[in-house]
Amino acid sequence: MDRVVAWIARLVFVFLYIPIIALVVYSFNSADVSYRFEGFSLRWYAELFADQLLLDTLRTSAIVGVCAALLATIVGFLSAFALVRFRVKGRAFFLGAIVIPLIVPEIVLGVSLLTVFSTANVPTGLVTLILGHVVITLPLATLVMMGAMSALDPSLSEAATDLGATPWVTFRRILFPLLRPAVLAAFLLSFTTSFSNIVISTFTAGVGTTTLPLRIYSSLRTGLTPELNALGTLLVVFTLAIILVVGVGQMRRILAGGTPPPTN
């Protein structure tokens, strides 16, 4: 039975990659209709880079992603530092508050933001988009950095203090350099989360602002084009690059929690 389970699991891995492989293959298809494969061509990539409307939405998504990820990383760093390095009264309460957006279904977060923005007469656009994206990326960034901070050896900062370093010097010379990979990971994960978000953007973008996923979604409603396959392929490559930068080990800790088991 274990062997049957192992084979099912292997088939699931195939299932996970078939759509991605199809996406990549069809993006190089020379045919006009997306489904039938006729020959190798780069024309869809060329058309992609000539599509000014699409490039504009790409820029919007990049701006929103960078701003939201920066805010989430900075605010998340401060919160993680407070929760891990200090004795905080009501720690569970604060942590619970920060992770609310992970529990509340995204669509509920989206409609409540829309309602509040319209009630308070805040015009929806770039700023509301960024705010909406900060909400969903903040818990992610905080948890990533909390994980890294609690894995730090406490004797390092004690040693620094014993050698006469002030708290600020200890932070700047010892703690922050050690935490830099986690900060980068938090930023990149927040960026990708924001960059690919569709639900929050649907409600917070407003009429004049369009992100890349919103644009993809509206063009998909009239059908899948080979150009979109090319775009999808580039986004897959982008994801792979991010995972490589963040690092496999760190990725695993972020998603499956805890420290890795002892290797034997």
Place this chain on the structure above:
Amino acid sequence: MTTTTTTTSKPRSRGRAVPYLLLAPAIIIITLLVIIPMIVIARDSFAISDPLGGNLGGFTLDNYAKLIDPVYAKTLGYSLGMAAINAAVCLIVGYIVAFYISTRAASRQPVLLVLVIIPFLTDFLVRTFAWINLLGSGGPIISGLKLIGIEASSLVPSQLAVTLSLLYAFLPVAVFPIYASMRSIDPSLKEAASDLGAGWWQTHARVFVPLSAPGIASALMLTFVPTLGVFVIPVLLGGGKDPLVGNLIVTLFTEFRNEPLGAALSMVVLLLMVLSAAIAGIVIRVVNSRKAA
């Protein structure tokens, strides 16, 4: 993330307010952009809706009563059914994959996990429309069906396409928590169970499933209610014929401008999520206290 412990740093005589100052920006963001907005839609769900679109204030239970109306009840029932199917399939497949990964050599586990992570981190829309290539007319699956003599023009839109892409979207979310709790199970328990004559099903039913219950509960929590809120998949792969609650919410807010009814529907989704989070919380607590005992 579950292993974070409060560090017992020396209490400082001065700067007791420091951690609270550090937490202030996050708390302000959560209060202004999450808690207050949720209070506002909770209140709006009891407001009277303007037939011309808008919110007239006041207090009424009409919005909740309307949800029992066949038009809405049908979508609600269909969504709950789809969510239950998706959660169940994600759970079974997720359990199998998590078990498979956790029983590989320690050096291979990270590689397999990353293989699950890559599709998960790939853009949600890309993951969804990638299926159109496979299931659409002239695609490999239709051609394959033709070869074995089944005539079909396209599998998009179809119920099958919706189900497959829902599984594809949510499977990784189910794998991670189950894997996390399986990893902490002592592998010698498996040998002990088989030494005592337990078969495969018995070993799982009496050892692995109970011990990985916290992961299973989290997996169900992270797949069931969130499926209700999906609105992209029913449009792109289901042709918009069978909307999920998510589609209904989007339509109510953006097209019909019936905020109070949309708010009531959102509150139902929120309550279901709170309920499932509470159940998952209880399961995790019970299992952990048994482990400690």
